[in-house]
Amino acid sequence: MKLLALAFVSAALLAACDSPTGSTCPPTDPPTYASFGQAFFSKYCTDCHSANSPNRHDAPGDQNFDTEDDIRRHAADIDSEAAAGPDATNTSMPEKSVNVMTLPTLEERKLLGQYLACLQAQ
Numbered sequence: 001m002k003l004l005a006l007a008f009v010s011a012a013l014l015a016a017c018d019s020p021t022g023s024t025c026p027p028t029d030p031p032t033y034a035s036f037g038q039a040f041f042s043k044y045c046t047d048c049h050s051a052n053s054p055n056r057h058d059a060p061g062d063q064n065f066d067t068e069d070d071i072r073r074h075a076a077d078i079d080s081e082a083a084a085g086p087d088a089t090n091t092s093m094p095e096k097s098v099n100v101m102t103l104p105t106l107e108e109r110k111l112l113g114q115y116l117a118c119l120q121a122q
């Protein structure tokens, strides 16, 4: 019984505390802002994370992803909240409280991890 309780507590801790994904930028056909980033962030994130959003749903005021520079500045946080890679699959974002929203697929989360790695390598 004690072991079972411990397992639940560890699972809860793991879920609450997302990790960097360890993604790398692929040498061929790396995802770019034009081929991936712009569409991904406007589909899944900027309803809340935009300086121009009429309803941020309480997204922090300093977390805006309107431009590639914005995304680069927050790349480490974004990786830990929404990307997938060899070391972690993070699904804390998009915030699920607004449940009419489509969530990114695992494939898209992996591309996000690669895209962020490419951005930081530039």
Ligand code: HEC
Residues within 6 Å of the ligand: 041, 044, 045, 046, 047, 048, 049, 056, 057, 058, 059, 060, 063, 074, 077, 078, 081, 082, 093, 094, 095, 096, 097, 098
């Ligand atoms: C429906 C609104 C909404 C959407 C859509 C959304 N977020 Fe958020 N985001 C929030 C809220 C609210 C918070 C603050 C609470 C929290 O951290 O859970 C937040 C916090 C964050 C943070 C800061 C976390 C920290 O600990 O500092 C990051 C990074 C983030 N979101 C990334 C994203 C990314 C990337 C997407 C798109 C894939 C996204 N969010 C989509 C509402 C949203």
